[in-house]
Amino acid sequence: MISRTEENYLKALFNLSNEIGEVNVNGLSKALGIKMPTVTSMMKKLAEKKMVHYESYKPLKLTEKGKKEAGLIIRKHRLIEMFLAEKMGFGWEDVHDIAEQMEHVQSVELFAKMDELLGFPKVDPHGSPIPDKNGKVAWIDYNRLSDCKTGDNVKLAAVINTSTEFLKFLNSREMKLGLKLKIKSIETFDHSMIVSYGNRPAQALSDTVCKRLMVEKLK
Amino acid sequence: MISRTEENYLKALFNLSNEIGEVNVNGLSKALGIKMPTVTSMMKKLAEKKMVHYESYKPLKLTEKGKKEAGLIIRKHRLIEMFLAEKMGFGWEDVHDIAEQMEHVQSVELFAKMDELLGFPKVDPHGSPIPDKNGKVAWIDYNRLSDCKTGDNVKLAAVINTSTEFLKFLNSREMKLGLKLKIKSIETFDHSMIVSYGNRPAQALSDTVCKRLMVEKLK
């Protein structure tokens, strides 16, 4: 049996690995807001349970078993987010915190029902892929908006950071998934982009924002 | 702050008090499946938090504050049950276990939304009243079917025990809330009742079952 606490470590490790590649104790510690010695001992415990490969002073890595467990938790998290957004009328900026609490519910039926009522969705309200019933994630390779060039026409496919503040910022600019935008120009000194979309005047998006927006290039 | 564990004790104490009146350490211990010494120490802790009146060897009683907190948890529990049954298609026999896990979610918005989507229901799928936003319960005084007389025409208003087995038993007899039934006769030796309803042949209901069925008398 995996405790709620262990689930949180697995999920954080999974997400961090995908965001930054190599994860170390310090990184996981900061991501979870838990001190390093506690992380070290939990890593040892999870290593005994064959969920992580742990060796002193080496980067942390999930085993296949650990990846599967983490994937299943993230599946629940994303199904919940989708349900809250699609079936209950919550905005994409409000679903994360609730899903964070509900993801630990143990009920195969509840999540099967959500999945069914939602029509077996492939992505959550932020465009992140929903892992399948085996915890496997179908990675979709989008581009970061910040990596695009002047003149590119792109479609907003996903957002990386799901913090309420960031999503509220996007709301205030009427930006949502599926939005088509054109890159008018890029400032060389700070890498900010001047973009236009909808029938709004062209506006600047900082590099910080552009790095967090995943897009599909339109031909 | 009230921990999840404390919430479980408060809820159990609230429910037991309503079912059997005076609650003692032994009763609470059995209801929770937790040994007596653990219950004693939790009662002391909850007494310090002004949630229960605790005196050695005396019956356990919730304070007003404790009643309010317990009522709010039960409000969440029953709203969840109603949501699962009404909006997600679960049967009344399946909602309890899921609600038991979800009731600890802390999100005013989630429960406000459920309440709204359900149209501010007054009772849960088992006919139990949903406490208001202050945790207050509007008690409805139904009769136990077992207290009715031969010839009475009654309507099934609520079920007391919400165990899956009992509810599946009721399902198998096509019994649900709102069902009208007539008491044809009562066996003196075991107090079982012969009742008829719908277009089914008259059938016997044991006293155990009749004690768990709450009804409204029809004129």
Next chain:
DNA sequence: CTAATATGTTAGAATGATCTAACAAAATAT
């Protein structure tokens, strides 16, 4: 290449929730 800084581990303590064993009080039965 050493010194400074960042990262990681060990040891030991604290807290919350649980238990068992032993003792104490209250209720019940003979």
Next chain:
DNA sequence: ATATTTTGTTAGATCATTCTAACATATTAG
């Protein structure tokens, strides 16, 4: 009204999760 049973408490242990303090290893900078 005493003996027995049931109920309740105290004391002390265990386990999970967290912490701080001290020490150890890696990495980075001068």
